[in-house]
Amino acid sequence: MSPKLYHFPISAPSRGAVLAAKVIGVPVEIKIIDLIKKEQYNESFIKINPQHCVPTLDDDGFVIWESRAIACYLADKYGKNDEIYPKDLQRRAIVNQRLYFDSSFLYPRIRAICYPIIYDGVTEIKNKLKEDLNTTLGFLNQFLEGNKWVAGEHLTIADTSILASLSSILEVGWDISQFSNIERWLKDCASIPGYEENLEGAKTFGSIVKKNLK
Numbered sequence: 001m002s003p004k005l006y007h008f009p010i011s012a013p014s015r016g017a018v019l020a021a022k023v024i025g026v027p028v029e030i031k032i033i034d035l036i037k038k039e040q041y042n043e044s045f046i047k048i049n050p051q052h053c054v055p056t057l058d059d060d061g062f063v064i065w066e067s068r069a070i071a072c073y074l075a076d077k078y079g080k081n082d083e084i085y086p087k088d089l090q091r092r093a094i095v096n097q098r099l100y101f102d103s104s105f106l107y108p109r110i111r112a113i114c115y116p117i118i119y120d121g122v123t124e125i126k127n128k129l130k131e132d133l134n135t136t137l138g139f140l141n142q143f144l145e146g147n148k149w150v151a152g153e154h155l156t157i158a159d160t161s162i163l164a165s166l167s168s169i170l171e172v173g174w175d176i177s178q179f180s181n182i183e184r185w186l187k188d189c190a191s192i193p194g195y196e197e198n199l200e201g202a203k204t205f206g207s208i209v210k211k212n213l214k
């Protein structure tokens with residue numbers, strides 16, 4: 001029985017989990033939780049995940065959420081090789097560092113820009129928020145200096161997580177022309193399984209944000 005993945009394509013973390021599953025090569029049964037219709041509060045979903053967020057994974061009754069924890073679990077359980085989430089302690093630590101970088105710096109800074117525009121009637125992006133995100137993108141650009149992928153020579157779940165986050169703000173129209181390593185990496189990402197599906201969700205997200213921007 002395939003694991004079930006509760007998903008909403010507009011959500012970057014949710015797309016990150018789907019992308020990770022695609023790259024790992026584990027078939028998942030997608031169950032859409034429409035956040036616009038507030039389906040995350042349905043009793044049946046709350047029973048599975050009292051924190052009512054997507055993505056949520058149900059692997060034969062074992063339930064976890066948090067996109068990066070899902071990616072690690074899927075890679076450990078279903079990964080066909082040692083590259084996507086290395087077993088080697090130090091290589092794995094680098095992947096984890098990039099995952100935590102995404103979860104505690106990159107994605108929160110993207111969210112800090114976009115959520116007030118979607119939910120609070122904000123129509124302009126403050127310079128401070130722009131600077132914060134560009135500083136973070138500068139670090140990502142450094143990780144990619146001399147590296148094909150964000151954690152080194154191999155595609156890992158750090159790439160899928162960061163790609164899902166970054167594509168949301170790119171579809172808002174963020175200028176990354178000063179970050180040449182990121183631009184080069186994005187071109188390589190186009191061959192990742194699930195790339196187009198991720199882009200489609202990011203485009204929908206971007207259009208919602210752009211509609212509210214001045």
Ligand SMILES: N[C@@H](CCC(=O)N[C@@H](CS)C(=O)NCC(=O)O)C(=O)O
Pocket residue numbers: 011012013014035040051052053054055065066067068103
């Ligand atoms: N850190 C979490 C973030 C998950 C998250 O914020 N999900 C949002 C959509 S982007 C959600 O489900 N919101 C609905 C809710 O919390 O009620 C992850 O990476 O999975």
